Amino acid sequence: MALLLCACATAPAPPAIPPAARVATPADNYGDLFAAVQERRIFPDGKTFVDATPKRSVADILRDWRAARPRDDAGLRAFVLANFDVPGDGAAPPPAAERVPMAEHIRALWPVLTRPPLDPPAGSTALALPRPYVVPGGRFREMYYWDSYFTMLGLRADGRQDLVDDMVANFVSLVERYGHVPNGTRTYYLSRSQPPFLYAMMALSPPRDAAERARRLAALRREHAFFTAPERTAAMPDGSRLQHYWDGRDTPRDESWREDVETTRASGREPKAVHRHLRAAAESGWDFSSRWLADGRTLATIDTTNIVPVDLNSLLYGLERAIAAACADARDAGCARDFGARATARAAAVERWLWSAGEGRYGDWDAAERRLRPGVTAATLYPLFAGLAAPDRAAAVATTTERALLAPNGLRTTLAATGQQWDRPNGWAPLQWIAADGLSRYGRDDLAARIAQRFVATAEREYRASGKLLEKYDVEESRAGGGGEYPTQDGFGWTNGVVRAMQERYGVR
Template sequence: MKILLNIEKTFRELLQQEDTDQDKKITKDDLGPKRFVLVDELTKKEEMIEGTYHLSNLLQELATLKEKGELTAEVDLDFIKEEPVQRISRKIRDDYWNELTRTIDKKGLEQILKDEKTSNDIATLYVSAKDEQGIAYFQELEKELKSFKVAILPENYTMDYVDTLNSKPGILALALEKNKSGLQGVPFVVPGGRFNEMYGWDSYFIAAGLLIDNQLDKAMAIAENFRYQIIHYGKILNANRSYYLTRTQPPLYSSLLVDIVKQKTPDLNWLRLHLETVILEYNTVWMVQGGRLTSTALNRYKADGVGMPFEVEPGHFDDVLIEYAKKYNLPVREFEKQYLNRTLVDAELDMYFVHDRSLRESGHDTTDRLINTCANLNSVDINSFLYKYEKDIAYLIKAFFNNAFLSDDLVYTSEQWEQKALFRKEKMNELCWNENAGMYFDYDFVNEKQFPFEAATTFFPLWAKLCSEEQAKQLVEIALPKFVKTGGITGSTKASSIAYSHENAPQRQWDYPFGWAPHQMLLWEGLINYNYSDKAQEMVYRWLWLITKNAVEYNGTIPEKFDLEISSHKVFAEYGNVGTEFDYIAKEGFGWVNASYQLGLQILNNSLKLELNKMTSPEDLF
């Protein structure tokens, strides 16, 4: 049913009555009557809209029409009164993915270069010296647009060279492809909010959502940009900005390939190119002794570079710098300036930042699990991911290449990769599994002992299918209850968060009480892998209830993360909460939370979907 409205008048009156805190949203915090009468301009028939959820839907529909310049238009009441689950999923599928899609080309470059993180007067686009096609294309574009400058990265740049780029930071080019009219950027999907570039592990979880929503081309495009980054920058980057050239991200490229081939049998030449690149990344990024491969034969996160990471806000490290400023009898800002300029060098502080850069490489920026220790740890997460790489490569070689795959003049068989996986599994069981705790812990290979911080990464072996049935049982029955809150699992247990927190440090966003989509998604799939179907249903419901409740009560808001102690997007931790700042319309959600919603709905049974629409509390069901 549709109703004809004066858009501007209705929009203005609705806000005046219902948006009492004037934040350009209608939420549960507003004190209006939560009842608004619509009058059809033609028939004068009245329609009552009641409740925060329906009023915020009305606001969004009116704002959309207003943006289109509509003066008088029909508003579809079915959209306003749509069930929450259907509305959220529909908007993710039909709107949010498109809103989050970017290209680095004539059409899309301006949007990226205007990003708030572009601080210099004329934005810089860095292009790899190996990308001759890209250099030619972007140099022509530079002459035409005159709004940015092209800089060419040397073919074998050093980390010292990368450090010099901090005075002129910029975007790194990604892949181009040919179309009928010439070249265009291979699309990628950004997380949302202030994150306007392609992030490493975010992209894998986003791709999982794209595949569910039948957007195979965009998922394959993410794989193309992964491949481009490995060939031209040596690794899948934390993100495609110049100051991220020193670090990679959790390896999920092989998982993306497996997900793609399970949806559609690919062109074998396409798959061959990508499998070659996965193996290249495995060998050159992860398996270099003394780098990310350690003496235990297990891996660690280990970023390059010296000093403070470029991207953090001023004052972020004051809790650390204060002590060093005292040591050198300097004011904090003066010490920071001299340290950044390297006119003052402190080896101990340099080591602190090696660990800090490495934890950012892990994607868990930040957690007390990894503060000042990350590069010393054979972490459960990285070794679970690499076990999955080894198993995936074995599977792809056997399923698509007749068990013989040629790469760099070497012939690989599935058996070789199965042996690598078996070796890693045995090493993880030897060093990381703790039978008494029923959990996996990171192994501190420097001090030769487990680091008993209870983190959600302990469930990653379930996802990778690394653990035995008995280990899975202990993880589910002993470990999992320590993490479960009403809306899902927290990044760490409360006990570990208290035990390992640092004095005067900010609240770490990847620890208790915060909940993140990747942790939930990997847990769900892990539970399903080991036939804990009922528990998977419960955990999916808890997280989807939280997203749905938040969207219903707060104008469609889908944030980066949640505080699970209060089941809210109102997070008080370092970096705030991306995805919560918008006017009138929630246009894009947040990448991996969008994906988690679509994945969760694919898993959840119909009876629980009905309960979800009723907003039934998980505590009343489980």
Template sequence: MVATKIWVILIEKNKRKIAAIPPHIKTLEVLQVPLRINCSVPMCKGPLSQIYCYGDILTAAWQFGLQKTCPGDKLRVPAEDVLTAFSRLSYPLHRDVFQNFCKESFEITTYLQPTNLVDWKVHPPFLNNITDPDRKKLAATLHEKWSFLARKVERRVFENRDLFPIWPVKYPFVVPGGRFDVYFYWDMYWIVKGLLVSELNTTVWGIIENFHSIVQEHGFIPNSGNIQLSRRTQPPLFIHMINDYVNKTGDTKSLSRWMTSMEKEMEFWFKNRTINLPAGKLFLYRSETDCPRPENLLGDYDLGINSSNPRATWQSIASACESGWDFSSRWMDRSGPRAYDPATIHTADIVPVDLNVFMARNMAYLSNFHKILGNKTASEQYWKKFEEIRDTLHSAFWVKETGAWFDFDLTTKNHSSCFSPSNIFPLLLSGLNRFDSEIEKYVRSTGILDYDAGIPTTLNVPSDQQWDFPNVWAPNQHLLIESFRATQNKFLHTAANEQTDKFVKAVYNGLFHPPPGKIGSIWEKYDARSTSGASGGGGEYEVQEGFGWTNGAVMDMVWNNRNTPRRDPPNRDIFSSPLQATVIIGLWTLSALMALWFVVATCCKKTRPNHLDSESQASRSLLSNMEDDDDF
């Protein structure tokens, strides 16, 4: 049977996201033989790998439908003792016997705890510089959310590292929210932006120091702190975070300290994630692992065995997770008999525009850092690398006929022909923003500016993946706005302001005036077609609230536009909630009755008491205030 969907319904299991079993796969009561998967590079290595990332314990847990609780959040005994105890079990293996083994071997517990951010203030001074009352209200609420999303690793994890499936870090951090209750790599870039607006410089220093220590020990920054994700990385934005921090604080002492980890991470990317094209060397997402993800073992296994090359499929699934776009039609066949079928995923053979923009910017930032530190030779060397990557990506990705940059597919030897926000990101690079006129024409031709809540990740395609239409994601929206602003093009600058207004409006309404029947929250993704802040959908799991990168991106947008009047004040439906509708209708009725009373009194030529004039004026003032308030 050909798999037609990546079957994943993620549920929270402490800090690890564990999938449900695909509905067409039945759980078992007895395993006659272990399921041995033909792959060679699991998702993690080390003493816990045969328990959490591959092997008979993991596959048995999935086949019995016990993957939500086994393996657990902590080992009761050392890993070798767990493996020895399991080896004493025999096949046929019964579910109750295995379940008893799990109870004796693992605990369901916690290893992170909420914490206070030492530099968080109830009334931060930055709010005084935001003049628009609605934006100030939103920024104040987002600032408050940092205190609810702050976590730290419990001390006992450091004392017993080999018993917990987490990569521990010393300093507090901010989690995305919802089920994502551990630190994630590329999410943190936008979280850091928001924290810097909130003047939480000490917290940001600690987050960067955490990543610095991870690179020193691990060689790169994994997808997240969960060891089940530790053999894949995410978009390389560590250096971007340091750039934002140093620009805000001028902390050159820490900059010098972190230089070794920045360069070490870049060595990893140059060594492990490059491809030689006719235009030159570029970067792509190509995770080393060729096994099913442990957090979705049976779903990935089923998809792989129904593809033409299971190992390549599993590698591309992991590589899509590296990209952050997990999952999108961007990584699948878009034509032919299996167009948009997840089984055609081939991320590891697609050279993406955005990754190469990130890498070029990393070289430019490193050049500037060395210049600040007085290292002239190193500064010149990194600037040369920046120019090489910039010129190569332009040569490899630019499609003159369309007037934009497009991903290159190594399997078809062709460029993608579909819209993606990354088609515009090279405007961020010095020397490529000269193509602003071509990009203006491209933007106009696509109609991407016409949506109510921002620019969707793709245009309308037959896909139910979450990184496809109609979803708007804060990272892409933020990068698009910054790309438009990197030019001197009046149209694109206007578009940047309008897109800021649209997305901020959607987030504001989704939090304070959600659609009827929906809770008010900050979402990880939004529906581009909705002005009411409706959350996005599709993909592997229910939409998550919180949400770290939305908080950070919107904080940065609001701050950057703090002196820019809203160009198109949104016209929100004033009946967006039953309570509000009742209040406003009541006020209208009261005003109408008072007006009628006034007419009758005048016709009868009676003297109108002075206190009624005051009441009528007060009523009109109240109604006016209701109409003016929350004009998002």
């Protein structure tokens, strides 16, 4: 296991497995049946089977499976369909038959993507949610963590404060039950989280009373404890501490089991280490990107847990500042001082170790090489979004962004063309917003507006052509984005949200 800590003489103790990571998943429950279904690709998308609901008990299904194993794929598929309620290809909203203005189309999509409170049936991998929520669309049938912040921006722009409040309440409920917000609301996502935007979501949803304020503060403090646990903590050369992405399991991801097994085979490396790196990259939201690849090109070289990422640590700075402010409001001076000091220390460590003066960019620290990883990426704008960056460095980042990342149709994700979906030429709605919002925070509304105009125009062109809003776009050629483990999805929650928020803030039509 490639755990990032200090270069000590003694090996660190194995990390504790958080309770949420011990919740049984389909791979745990169905064993060799699960492996057969995923390995033989009985369904084109590996997520299909893990979202299926058993029609009877696990023990009964496995007894019949072991008594008469189907020998061919047709027999195996028939067995699964007889024993499970299998979801369809994904409830993507129908394309607009008539090209009404894009903002009007997005407003009409919110009810289509909204789901009622959920009390899952027995055996389902879905997690209960007490309030209504919005899903991204397509194969993404559940609520996702960082997606939801960007979706909320659009809901707020369209006057759906009720859904913003409902989703924040759902996330607080998840933290209370599991100790963190999972990647998505499925059992197989419980071993990891996603970029910690909960504090930013709460800023969009004023608490109703003191009790709700206290409950939210408790949730933020629990989330902070989760993300700063020892197994997630890296010692920098001067002894300061920063965090990296992690996952509580070291097995193939249930929803991408076949792909992870193939990657591990191709790597020739110790499987558990590769699985952990793959899972940690999924927690980052950038699954996958040259950022996490040791050679910058090949997925088999993935080493995510050896990397101290600038985006995660910028968000944790924002979280610490939010906790300090909430503690001050609650008249808890000790807590306010503690988290204020944590934020100050984190900012100093980011400015010292994750900054390249020669390139005018923030980046990710490589623990194995003890240096900043090469390459400009859109993550360089996170310190601006979080308000961590010194003004002169923010100005340098703006110059670098304009020179290297700004494409004809939006903001590039990276400058590396690897075929991975979080690399060039793709542009993603959340990164467009992080960039624009961060630049505006430091007085560069001109560049922020240019990013917004180009990205919204790209979404508009695709909408006029197909009637759809997409998960990602090629911002160099102004077309649907590509790469990844599944086809480009349409719907699409965070694109809808960012487009509407940009239209409202920057007057883009």
